[in-house]
Amino acid sequence: EKGNHRHYMEKEIHEQPIVVAQTLGAYLDPLAETVALPRELPFDLADVKRVQIVACGTALLAGHVASYWIESLARVPVAIENASEYRYRDPVYEPGGLCLFISQSGETADTLAALRHAAAGGQMVAAVVNVDTSTMARETQLLLPTHAGPEVGVASTKAFTCQLSVLAAFAIALGKAKGRVDAAEEARLVHLLTEVPAAMNVALRCEEAIAAMAPTLAKARDILYIGRGPDYPMALEGALKLKEISYIHAEGYAAGELKHGPIALIDEHVPVIVIAPSGPRFEKTVSNMQEVMARGGRVVLISDAEGIASHGQGSMAAITLPTVDPFITPLISAIPVQLLAYHVALAKGTDVDQPRNLAKSVTVE
Ligand code: M6R
Numbered sequence: 001e002k003g004n005h006r007h008y009m010e011k012e013i014h015e016q017p018i019v020v021a022q023t024l025g026a027y028l029d030p031l032a033e034t035v036a037l038p039r040e041l042p043f044d045l046a047d048v049k050r051v052q053i054v055a056c057g058t059a060l061l062a063g064h065v066a067s068y069w070i071e072s073l074a075r076v077p078v079a080i081e082n083a084s085e086y087r088y089r090d091p092v093y094e095p096g097g098l099c100l101f102i103s104q105s106g107e108t109a110d111t112l113a114a115l116r117h118a119a120a121g122g123q124m125v126a127a128v129v130n131v132d133t134s135t136m137a138r139e140t141q142l143l144l145p146t147h148a149g150p151e152v153g154v155a156s157t158k159a160f161t162c163q164l165s166v167l168a169a170f171a172i173a174l175g176k177a178k179g180r181v182d183a184a185e186e187a188r189l190v191h192l193l194t195e196v197p198a199a200m201n202v203a204l205r206c207e208e209a210i211a212a213m214a215p216t217l218a219k220a221r222d223i224l225y226i227g228r229g230p231d232y233p234m235a236l237e238g239a240l241k242l243k244e245i246s247y248i249h250a251e252g253y254a255a256g257e258l259k260h261g262p263i264a265l266i267d268e269h270v271p272v273i274v275i276a277p278s279g280p281r282f283e284k285t286v287s288n289m290q291e292v293m294a295r296g297g298r299v300v301l302i303s304d305a306e307g308i309a310s311h312g313q314g315s316m317a318a319i320t321l322p323t324v325d326p327f328i329t330p331l332i333s334a335i336p337v338q339l340l341a342y343h344v345a346l347a348k349g350t351d352v353d354q355p356r357n358l359a360k361s362v363t364v365e
Pocket of ligand 1: 056057058059060102103104105106107108111154155156157240241244360361362
């Protein structure tokens with residue numbers, strides 16, 4: 001039921017503070033400030049020597065964000081691959097390899113085939129899945145459920161942030177098992193995660209500003225997104241969401257990669273969405289933003305009050321998010337990225353919940 005929302009997508013965007021809290025509740029003990037994975041583990045996380053993340057679409061981008069968390073917290077190397085390409089690589093399976101699959105539906109054909117391939121290859125297999133009766137949920141060794149509830153809109157929104165929530169908890173658990181995250185650091189990180197739902201509620205207040213600029217963006221033929229570090233996969237997610245439901249051509253780039261080619265596309269007709277929360281990566285991303293402006297490009301800056309106060313001038317619009325610790329920024333910047341795609345699609349009059357050519361669950365390879 002859509003309730004008083006125009007579309008399932010809009011409803012699902014607004015549900016995120018609640019379903020993320022639900023999901024985190026299954027992985028965190030907020031009083032003890034500890035992480036607890038929900039079930040008995042079929043293998044010992046201390047044995048994990050490397051992690052291979054495999055998924056499709058938005059789930060893959062959740063994995064891309066997680067790769068930063070896992071490497072920095074657990075110091076375990078992470079590789080990421082599209083499920084559709086994975087089996088064509090003749091992957092190297094060694095003892096200590098953990099393959100981590102991510103899927104809202106738990107039925108995506110390519111991801112399922114990759115899961116079976118990894119299990120047959122003797123790897124430890126874990127899956128982050130939203131539908132707990134799905135094939136992947138049944139076949140994985142370790143099930144890490146998301147508690148997003150049914151997601152109806154073809155564009156994945158709440159499943160994505162619930163995947164991020166599970167993956168953040170998993171990264172902390174792995175860091176603990178590897179002796180890299182001590183009790184004080186665990187408490188700090190858990191505390192930060194418990195702040196996410198409230199920060200998401202604040203982030204949702206940017207909807208009006210986004211709706212106001214959507215008609216202008218809807219006139220563009222091409223839109224670029226840039227970000228650095230974990231904001232880079234968020235740029236990819238922004239572009240995927242926008243093209244999926246508004247049919248505007250969009251690409252996400254690592255901010256520093258722009259000058260290696262894509263900057264040639266920039267003129268006053270190609271808006272650039274810059275995802276740059278203030279913090280350690282801010283200055284460098286801002287200098288990439290200035291390169292765009294110097295070439296006549298129109299910029300939308302997504303940042304927090306501090307970032308916008310220092311570098312918001314000259315942008316066509318600035319979207320203000322709450323200031324949060326860099327660990328949790330991807331969970332917060334997901335909101336404007338989703339709202340932007342939604343409102344641009346509304347302005348274009350496309351079928352938001354059932355975009356052309358797409359299916360909710362892709363069960364063919
Ligand atoms: O059910 P899954 O998470 O395995 O689906 C993966 C992709 O098909 C899915 O995320 C797709 O990219 C979404 N429509 C993006 O919004």
